[in-house]
Amino acid sequence: MAKFIIQGGKPLKGEIGVSGSKNAALKIFPVALLTEETIRVSNAPEIEDVFRAQEMFAALGGEIKKIKPGVFDIKFKNQKCFDLPENLVNKFRASIMFVGPMLVKCGKVNFPHPGGCVIGAGTRPIDMFLDGFQKMGAKIEILRRDSGQDYYHLTAKRIKGAEIFFPKITVTGTESLMITAILAEGETVLKNCAMEPEIVALAEFLNGIGAKISGAGTPTIRIKGVKKLRGGEYKIIPDRIETGTFAMLAAASNSGEITIKNAEPNHLEALWSLFDRIKVNYVLYKDRIKISPAKKIFAVDATTHEYPGFATDLQPPYTVLMTQAEGKSLIHETIYDRRLIFTDLLSQMGADVVLCDPHRAVINGPTKLSGRKLVSPDLRAGAALVMAALIANGKTEIDNIYQIERGYEKIDERLRKIGADIKRVD
C-alpha cells in the first residue's frame, strides 16, 4: 500500500492551486445517462473517486474521450440495462446517483448498498433516496443478504413528478431526485433541500442543456419534466473543501505567506467568519486567498452545519488548526458520528484533545505535535493528518493514502511546491 513520509516543521510559503470539486465532478457521469449528446467536462480533478465514477459510466455503456488532463468528452449511446456493478458500488457513495437515471432510462435497476467513507453509524443510509423514488412511481424490493448487506431491486413503468419533503437535509439525495425528475412526467417539488454550491452549479448546467429547474440553492427546488436534454460543456467549480483545507494549513503552519489560487472564496463564508474570530491574517480576492503569518491565533468553537454553515468536511482540518490556537475550543460535529474518532491520532501526536462523546471534542491549545506512524482512516481525516504531520516536529508516516488520493489530486506534488517535505512511497 502506498504511503506518505513527511518531515514536519518546514516553513511553507508560495502559491498552491485548487483542483475542480470532487463532489461536483462525480455527479456529471450519472447526468450523462439522460442525454444522447456529448457533454464536455472541464476542470475535472484526476482523483480515485472520479476514476471509479468513470469506470461505472463505462461499464454501463458510456464512452469517455480524454482531450487533455482534466478535460474529457462523455457520451451515452448504447445504454446497458443491467445491475450496477457491485465492485464499483461498494467503492464510492456517489454511485447511488446512477440509480435515478437508470430507472428513468431502463425502467429497472438492481444494486447493493453503496460504499464510501466510514464516517457514520453502520453504513450510511439511503432511506430518503428510496422514499423519493417510490413517490415518483418506483416499486422497491429490499433483500437482506446472509452477509447482512441490503440489496435493492427497483422497477418503474414510468417516473412521474411528485412532491417530496426531505426529513433531513441531504446533498446527494437532493441531487439524485433533482436529476431523476428532469425527464419525468409532470412537475416535481423538492422541499427542505440541501443548498450546496455543487447543487447550484449542476442545476445551472442542466438548465443550459434543456432542463427546467428553478430554486436550486434555496430549500425548495421545482423541476418541470422535459422530453429531452442536449449536450453542452460542464466546467467544474473549484473544490471548496480543498480550498478551506489549504487555508487552514497556511494558518496552522503560520510560517510564510501562502496564496491559494483558482479558488472561489464566496463558497467559504462560514470559514472566513471563523478566521475573523481566530485572528487569522487573510485577504480574499476574486479567485485567490492570501494568508500571511499572524502574531497569534485564538481558539474558537465551531459547529458543523449544512451549507451555508460550516462544512463537516472541513471539521478535521479545523480540529488540527485548533491544536495550534491559544485557548480551549469545542468542536461540535453534528452531521456524522464517526468524524471525530481521528482525534485519537492527534492525541498520539501530542495534541490535548478530550473526546466528550461521538459528536463533541474539546481541544486545548496550543500544543506541539510530533511525528508518528499513522493510518489514514478516511478521506478528510487523512488530509487533516497530512496537515498535522506538516506542522509537527519530526517524521510522520501515513499509510492507506488511497483514502486521501480519493479526493486530492497529486497532493504531495502540490505541497512540495510550497516547501513541504513529503514523499510518496509505493
Ligand code: EPU
Ligand atoms: N442521510 C440519511 N438518509 C439518507 C441520506 C442521508 O439519514 O437517505 C443522513 C446521512 O447519514 C448524514 C446526513 O443525512 O447523517 C447528511 O448526509 P448527506 O446525504 O448530505 O451526505 P452525502 O450526500 O452522502 C455529501 C458529500 C459528503 C459530505 C456530505 C455533507 C458527496 C459525494 N458527498 O454526502 O462528502 O460530507 O454531503 O456535506 O457529495 C467527502 O467529500 O469527504 C464527503 C463525505
